Amino acid sequence: xxxxxxxxxxxxxxxxxxxxxxxxxxxxxxxxxxxxxxxxxxxxxxxxxxxxxxxxxxxxxxxxxxxxxxxxxxxxxxxxxxxxxxxxxxxxxxxxx
Amino acid sequence: xxxxxxxxxxxxxxxxxxxxxxxxxxxxxxxxxxxxxxxxxxxxxxxxxxxxxxxxxxxxxxxxxxxxxxxxxxxxxxxxxxxxxxxxxxxxxxxxxxxxxxxxxxxxxxxxxxxxxxxxxxxxxxxxxxxxxxxxxxxxxxxxxxxxxxxxxxxxxxxxxxxxxxxxxxxxxxxxxxxx
Numbered sequence: 552x553x554x555x556x557x558x559x560x561x562x563x564x565x566x567x568x569x570x571x572x573x574x575x576x577x578x579x580x581x582x583x584x585x586x587x588x589x590x591x592x593x594x595x596x597x598x599x600x601x602x603x604x605x606x607x608x609x610x611x612x613x614x615x616x617x618x619x620x621x622x623x624x625x626x627x628x629x630x631x632x633x634x635x636x637x638x639x640x641x642x643x644x645x646x647x648x
Numbered sequence: 649x650x651x652x653x654x655x656x657x658x659x660x661x662x663x664x665x666x667x668x669x670x671x672x673x674x675x676x677x678x679x680x681x682x683x684x685x686x687x688x689x690x691x692x693x694x695x696x697x698x699x700x701x702x703x704x705x706x707x708x709x710x711x712x713x714x715x716x717x718x719x720x721x722x723x724x725x726x727x728x729x730x731x732x733x734x735x736x737x738x739x740x741x742x743x744x745x746x747x748x749x750x751x752x753x754x755x756x757x758x759x760x761x762x763x764x765x766x767x768x769x770x771x772x773x774x775x776x777x778x779x780x781x782x783x784x785x786x787x788x789x790x791x792x793x794x795x796x797x798x799x800x801x802x803x804x805x806x807x808x809x810x811x812x813x814x815x816x817x818x819x820x821x822x823x824x825x826x827x828x
Contacts, residue, residue, distance in 0.1 A: 609775070
């Protein structure tokens, strides 16, 4: 019984230390000085003008991470360079969504 | 020893425990197998909750919700007895354990549902939904720890190993003030 508790607690603690969930491969963008970053809202407007439906924009490893539907209407979780708005793709060997 | 927990109830209990652990671990690690493990664990856990609720209506005696669910007054009275160290031993779930069963099932159901909604088209990508799902994940961790603490506490108090009982289905027969 004590083993049970210990192993469950250990699992829980290790999990916590590993941070939050993400359903994509490794992705990161180069560090850009704050004043050179373009606002998230600008990216959202640009994507929406291209036919995207944007539901969430947040920071992820210096990238802007966008959740929504792309111009084809397909579910998308996409990453963009915060200055150039170039799309950044996660490493292909991991499962991509 | 008497037979208390039936086979389906025990199977569902451990399968649910396994799927919650798998979902928790895959949710905080392993992006590589995220869809396979986390999604499957979520569907499995949701299905188990439905089965358990159904079994709670038609299952064997101690599997039935009507056998162990008590109202707030009885539960409060039991809690006071626990604090005073005078609570009787229950053959089935005690009133606090019963509410824990219900709370665990409810939160797992909410986790499963919010996860399914998040990956469906309708609510895909909304930050509030993933925040809710994450908050529920912390809540289930808290409940599981409380559940384990309650099991350990009650096992010590009544000198019987309730973890073993959940494997074998058997418990010491009722005697004295025990409640059947």
